[in-house]
Structures are given as structure tokens and as C-alpha cells.
Amino acid sequence: MILDKAADFDVRKYLRLEMMPHFLCPGCGHGIALRALLWALDELDQDKDKLAVVSGIGCAGRLSAYIDANTFHVTHGRALAYASGLALARADLRVVVISGDGDCLAIGGNHLIHACRRNLNLTCLMLNNEVYGMTGGQVSPTTSAAMLTTTTPLGNSEPSFDACALAAAAGAGFVGREVTYHLPKLKELIKAGLEHPGFAFIEVLSDCTEIFGRKNELGSSAEMIMRQTSDLRPSAYRDTVEAPFRPNELATGVLARNDRPEYGTAYRNAARAIKAAAERRGGK
Amino acid sequence: MSAVKAAPAAAGAMQLISGNHACALGAIAAGCRFFAGYPITPSSEIAERLARALPEVDGVFVQMEDEIASMAAVIGASMGGVKAMTATSGPGFSLKQENLGYAAGAEIPCVIVNVMRGGPSTGMPTRPAQGDLMQARWGSHGDYPIIALAPASVREIFDQTARAFALAETYRTPVVVLYDQTIAQLTETVDLGHRRVAPFVERKWASGPREEYRPYAADESAIPAMARPGDGYRVHTTGLNHAENGFPTQNADVVERNLARLLAKFERHREAIDAWQVTSCEDAEVLVVAIGISARSATRAVELARARGVKAGLFRPITLWPFPEKQLRAAAARARAVLVPEMNAGQLRLEVERILGGKRVQGIDRCNGEPITPAEIAAGLEELGVRS
Numbered sequence: 001m002i003l004d005k006a007a008d009f010d011v012r013k014y015l016r017l018e019m020m021p022h023f024l025c026p027g028c029g030h031g032i033a034l035r036a037l038l039w040a041l042d043e044l045d046q047d048k049d050k051l052a053v054v055s056g057i058g059c060a061g062r063l064s065a066y067i068d069a070n071t072f073h074v075t076h077g078r079a080l081a082y083a084s085g086l087a088l089a090r091a092d093l094r095v096v097v098i099s100g101d102g103d104c105l106a107i108g109g110n111h112l113i114h115a116c117r118r119n120l121n122l123t124c125l126m127l128n129n130e131v132y133g134m135t136g137g138q139v140s141p142t143t144s145a146a147m148l149t150t151t152t153p154l155g156n157s158e159p160s161f162d163a164c165a166l167a168a169a170a171g172a173g174f175v176g177r178e179v180t181y182h183l184p185k186l187k188e189l190i191k192a193g194l195e196h197p198g199f200a201f202i203e204v205l206s207d208c209t210e211i212f213g214r215k216n217e218l219g220s221s222a223e224m225i226m227r228q229t230s231d232l233r234p235s236a237y238r239d240t241v242e243a244p245f246r247p248n249e250l251a252t253g254v255l256a257r258n259d260r261p262e263y264g265t266a267y268r269n270a271a272r273a274i275k276a277a278a279e280r281r282g283g284k
Numbered sequence: 285m286s287a288v289k290a291a292p293a294a295a296g297a298m299q300l301i302s303g304n305h306a307c308a309l310g311a312i313a314a315g316c317r318f319f320a321g322y323p324i325t326p327s328s329e330i331a332e333r334l335a336r337a338l339p340e341v342d343g344v345f346v347q348m349e350d351e352i353a354s355m356a357a358v359i360g361a362s363m364g365g366v367k368a369m370t371a372t373s374g375p376g377f378s379l380k381q382e383n384l385g386y387a388a389g390a391e392i393p394c395v396i397v398n399v400m401r402g403g404p405s406t407g408m409p410t411r412p413a414q415g416d417l418m419q420a421r422w423g424s425h426g427d428y429p430i431i432a433l434a435p436a437s438v439r440e441i442f443d444q445t446a447r448a449f450a451l452a453e454t455y456r457t458p459v460v461v462l463y464d465q466t467i468a469q470l471t472e473t474v475d476l477g478h479r480r481v482a483p484f485v486e487r488k489w490a491s492g493p494r495e496e497y498r499p500y501a502a503d504e505s506a507i508p509a510m511a512r513p514g515d516g517y518r519v520h521t522t523g524l525n526h527a528e529n530g531f532p533t534q535n536a537d538v539v540e541r542n543l544a545r546l547l548a549k550f551e552r553h554r555e556a557i558d559a560w561q562v563t564s565c566e567d568a569e570v571l572v573v574a575i576g577i578s579a580r581s582a583t584r585a586v587e588l589a590r591a592r593g594v595k596a597g598l599f600r601p602i603t604l605w606p607f608p609e610k611q612l613r614a615a616a617a618r619a620r621a622v623l624v625p626e627m628n629a630g631q632l633r634l635e636v637e638r639i640l641g642g643k644r645v646q647g648i649d650r651c652n653g654e655p656i657t658p659a660e661i662a663a664g665l666e667e668l669g670v671r672s
Binding site for chain 2: 016048050052054065069070071072073074075078084085088089092093110114267270274
């Protein structure tokens with residue numbers, strides 16, 4: 001039933017079909033994440049003219065170009081900062097940010113923690129495929145321990161970030177994680193994030209089959225995605241490689257939520273109050 | 285703009301304010317409704333002024349987490365259709381360069397104020413310098429056009445900040461307002477009586493049917509009309525080299541055509557972009573070329589030199605980039621030698637030498653945080669006047 005419903009959603013109405021074929025590799029999970037986002041927007045009856053999508057650099061960053069909306073493909077790591085300016089200047093727009101693990105957590109890490117703290121009305125999708133795919137497969141802040149990348153030929157010896165724990169600790173209004181395997185659940189999570197009045201951080205566990213999967217002999221894309229069950233047992237990968245894929249037992253679903261005031265609304269309310277007080281003093 | 289004449293003094297509205305204060309007032313007068321910044325000496329007063337002033341005009345002020353984010357937020361606000369500005373000093377200006385290049389390449393209007401302090405690196409935060417002239421022109425990677433304005437007084441900071449918005453909007457470009465710490469924190473009595481009529485210029489917005497709109501197609505003006513989010517055009521904006529439809533391309537012919545338009549886009553508008561001031565240049569045998577506080581000293585130095593019989597003149601570029609080349613050549617027509625006093629190791633001199641190829645050009649370079657005095661410049665003029 002659920003799958004039928006997913007199939008019923010015609011993704012084409014939100015895509016720039018003239019941009020097809022897209023440039024993602026066969027088996028890449030990013031397309032599923034994009035479908036989930038567009039499905040969630042459709043269920044919210046999102047007016048495409050009032051939708052702005054801001055993305056950074058990397059494979060995830062290229063997704064904005066495929067969305068039939070006001071799209072901005074900006075500099076590496078800075079999508080949240082551009083989006084903050086856009087959302088503050090144009091409160092009438094729905095602003096969505098699409099970022100990758102390197103874009104969002106490494107070069108853009110400072111903007112992420114402050115976007116969480118500021119709690120501006122933005123929805124940030126971080127597509128985590130554990131690797132810098134666009135540049136050929138270098139280690140990223142979320143690469144699991146011992147995994148091979150072009151810059152960790154001895155196996156990754158840095159611990160990986162738990163991005164959701166980071167976002168929650170920094171005060172994001174809404175934090176959630178889901179795998180691409182569960183498309184309807186992912187759609188629901190994104191929808192909840194879009195509806196949250198404040199900063200929503202959603203980590204999508206995607207897969208990079210071509211580069212990361214191949215290098216680590218993680219199997220076909222279907223195998224990689226099928227193993228992304230919601231509780232993400234690392235043991236699933238122990239059959240394939242000696243070192244576990246995603247050894248952290250990353251929880252999924254809504255992981256944190258608070259009702260702190262949304263920054264833009266709070267700012268505008270304060271400005272209105274000050275203006276009103278000034279007008280009263282001026283006897284107007 | 286032709287050679288700038290002093291504005292006639294009007295009655296009333298006299299204020300004693302600093303250069304940074306004038307900058308904030310000029311921005312508001314020109315329609316700036318968004319400011320993102322990060323604290324840095326000696327520019328912070330601009331942010332502090334605008335933090336109070338912007339909410340009063342339904343604008344937005346935000347202090348971002350760093351210099352890079354400030355530049356990004358300003359471009360983001362401008363992509364939303366709002367006139368936007370940031371202000372910084374040398375270290376912050378360095379950090380902003382990548383996004384500044386994005387604004388130049390994607391043709392997003394914005395204003396960046398750089399209050400110059402001593403460098404390199406952290407340098408002397410509370411001392412003046414003029415060391416960012418070349419960075420203002422070439423600071424970001426690749427080839428791109430840019431406009432930089434170099435006011436020399438508190439009043440001119442007001443005027444040129446306001447003008448920066450008009451130029452940014454009209455030509456879809458980042459505009460840098462470049463002035464040194466001395467005039468940033470100098471207080472002068474200024475008459476801002478005409479500030480309500482400061483230029484309030486809107487960029488050219490896309491109109492007509494969506495099917496026919498091409499985001500980077502331009503008429504003979506070379507300036508494409510911009511689509512405002514929400515107006516139904518739903519375009520893509522990218523820092524990648526793009527085709528007229530806004531989407532990335534690596535087609536050599538298409539990239540070349542768009543970049544050729546971009547790089548030449550100010551050329552047919554030079555009459556409006558160029559601004560300069562000439563003082564006593566008609567018969568000048570020795571010419572001073574200077575900006576900012578150095579030009580203030582040079583103005584007095586020309587008087588001192590003339591009193592001692594040296595036919596001296598001053599050429600002051602107000603639009604620094606693109607440099608008013610032909611105006612400099614005209615001003616230097618009779619000059620046998622040129623003196624360039626500046627608070628750096630010779631950046632302006634390089635440009636003057638290039639433009640006046642073959643003419644004797646001498647510099648007074650100053651990098652120690654002390655402004656160059658009128659007497660020092662006058663002595664240089666006398667020496668050149670005798671020897672040339």
C-alpha cells in the first residue's frame with residue numbers, strides 16, 4: 001500500500017525535466033532523498049513560486065538545479081549562510097537547504113551550529129553518504145572508522161560526527177534522521193521538518209555506491225540501501241567487510257524538538273514593538 | 285558622472301558625525317534594508333548604527349557567525365530582491381573574497397564597505413592604511429569586473445555609499461566602498477540636507493512571459509534583467525559558468541560569450557560609473573595622484589607648493605575601479621612628473637605608471653600607520669618641480 005502511494009506521487013511536476021538526464025551515478029541514494037523532499041512539499045501543497053532551494057557544493061549541492069523552484073547553487077559550505085540572508089529578507093518564501101556531509105559539517109560546520117542556535121525558519125537536508133563523492137572519494141567528517149577512501153588509504157582513523165547530536169546540542173528546533181530505504185518514513189520526517197516553525201535539521205543516510213561502496217567492497221547499490229534498516233545494525237555489514245560500515249548505532253526518526261521562538265518572527269516582533277513605542281512617544 | 289563639484293551648502297541639517305556614521309546614513313538613504321556583519325575594528329560602528337536604524341525602516345540587521353557568513357547572507361538577501369550591505373576591514377575583506385567573486389559572477393548586486401587598517405594580517409587594527417586597493421580589484425579568483433569607490437571625507441562617504449547602491453543595482457555587481465580608518469573615525473560637520481533625494485535606484489527586474497525570459501540574456505546595455513523569487517520565473521542561480529538560461533555549461537563558446545559580456549559590462553557605462561576630482565590640473569607641471577586621507581593631505585600640499593612657485597595639481601579618483609584612465613591622462617597632459625603618496629607600498633603607483641606609461645612617477649609609500657602630512661607631499665612636489 002505504502003509503495004503504491006509512493007508510486008502515485010508524480011515527481012515530474014516539481015522537476016526541471018529539461019535538465020534530465022541527471023548527473024547522479026547509478027545507485028546513488030541522493031535521488032531518493034530528492035524524491036522524498038518533493039513528495040513532502042507536494043503533500044504540503046507548496047507553491048513552487050514561493051519555494052527557494054539553496055544548495056552548496058558537492059553531489060548534494062547539484063540537486064537544486066533539478067527542482068522547478070527558485071534555486072541557488074552557492075559556494076562550498078555556505079548554503080546555510082546564503083539561505084539565512086534570503087529567509088530573513090524574504091519571510092514569505094519557504095527556504096530549503098540541501099547540503100552534503102562535507103559541505104555541512106566540515107567547511108560549513110560553523111554555519112550549521114549557528115543556524116541551529118539562531119533557529120531561523122529554514123529546513124536543512126544533509127545528505128550523508130560518508131564521502132566527498134564529487135571530488136573523487138576523500139574522507140569526510142562522517143566517514144566511519146577504518147573505511148578506505150582516497151585520502152585514508154590506511155583506513156580512517158578519525159572518529160565520525162553524529163550530526164544530529166551536534167544539531168540538537170546547538171539548539172535546532174527540529175532534528176531528525178532517516179534512511180533512504182524507508183522512503184515514506186523519510187517523506188514524513190521531511191514534512192514534519194518543513195512544518196516546524198524554526199530551524200529543522202534532517203540527516204538523510206544516503207549511499208555512494210560508485211566511489212565509497214566500490215572502494216570498500218560494500219556490494220551493489222541495492223545491497224547498500226537494503227542494509228539501511230532503521231536501527232542501522234552495523235552487523236549487517238560485517239558479512240561484507242571486516243570493518244563495520246557506520247559502526248555508530250545511529251537512531252532514526254525525530255530525535256530532538258523544541259519550541260524556542262523562531263528568529264525572524266522574534267526579530268520582526270521586537271522591531272514592531274520598538275517602532276510602536278517610538279510612535280507613542282512622538283505623539284503620533 | 286563627470287568631474288565632481290562640491291555640493292552647494294543648504295541651510296539646516298548640519299551634523300557633526302563620523303565617517304562610519306555617514307556610511308550608515310548613506311546606506312539607509314539609498315534604500316539599504318539588509319545588513320549582515322561581523323565585528324571588526326575599525327568598521328564596527330557601521331554595524332552598530334545599522335542595528336538601530338534598520339528595524340526603524342522595516343529592514344533587517346543580523347550579526348552573523350563570521351565574515352564569510354556575513355558576505356553570504358548579504359548576497360542571499362539581495363537574491364531575494366532586497367538592497368543589502370556588509371562592512372568590514374582588511375582581515376574580514378580577505379575572508380569575504382570567495383563569496384564576493386560569486387556575487388560578481390552570478391551578478392548579484394551588493395555593497396561591501398572595507399574600512400582599511402594596517403596590514404598585512406592582523407596588522408594595526410586601530411591605525412589607518414590604504415593597503416587593500418589591489419585586493420579590492422583582484423581579491424577573488426578568476427576574472428571578473430568590479431566597482432570600487434574611494435571617498436575622502438565624511439560627506440563623501442555618505443554620498444559614495446549611497447551611490448554604491450545605485451551602481452550595484454544598475455549594473456548588477458558588487459560595489460566596494462573603500463576608505464581608511466582616518467576618515468572612518470574622523471568627525472566632520474556635514475550638511476545632509478539633501479539626503480532624502482539621495483539616489484534610490486532599483487535594479488532592472490524581469491518582466492514578460494516566463495517562457496521568453498532568459499536570466500543572463502542582455503540587451504545592448506549588457507546588464508541582464510533579474511528575476512525576483514516569487515514573481516513566477518523560478519530560475520537557477522549558480523557560481524558555475526552558466527549559459528543564458530542560468531544553468532551550468534562547459535560549452536566553450538557559450539562560456540566565452542557570457543564571460544566576454546560580463547568582463548566588458550561596465551565599458552559602455554563609463555560616463556555614469558567614472559568619478560574623479562581634479563584640483564589645479566589645467567597648468568600642472570607636477571601632478572599628485574591620491575585617494576582618501578592621502579588626498580586630503582595632498583590638497584593642502586598643492587596649495588603649499590603653488591605658494592612656493594611650483595605648478596602642482598591633484599588628481600583624485602573617486603571611482604577607483606574601474607580606474608578613470610582617460611581622465612588621469614588628460615589631467616597629466618602637461619605634467620612632467622607625477623607624485624603618488626599612499627599608505628601602502630605602492631599599489632596606486634603601479635596603476636598610475638601603467639596608465640601614464642613612460643612618464644616619471646614617484647611614490648611616497650607609508651606603511652607605519654601614520655598618515656602622510658601635507659608638508660611631506662609638498663616637499664616631494666617641490667623636489668619633482670625642480671628636477672623634472
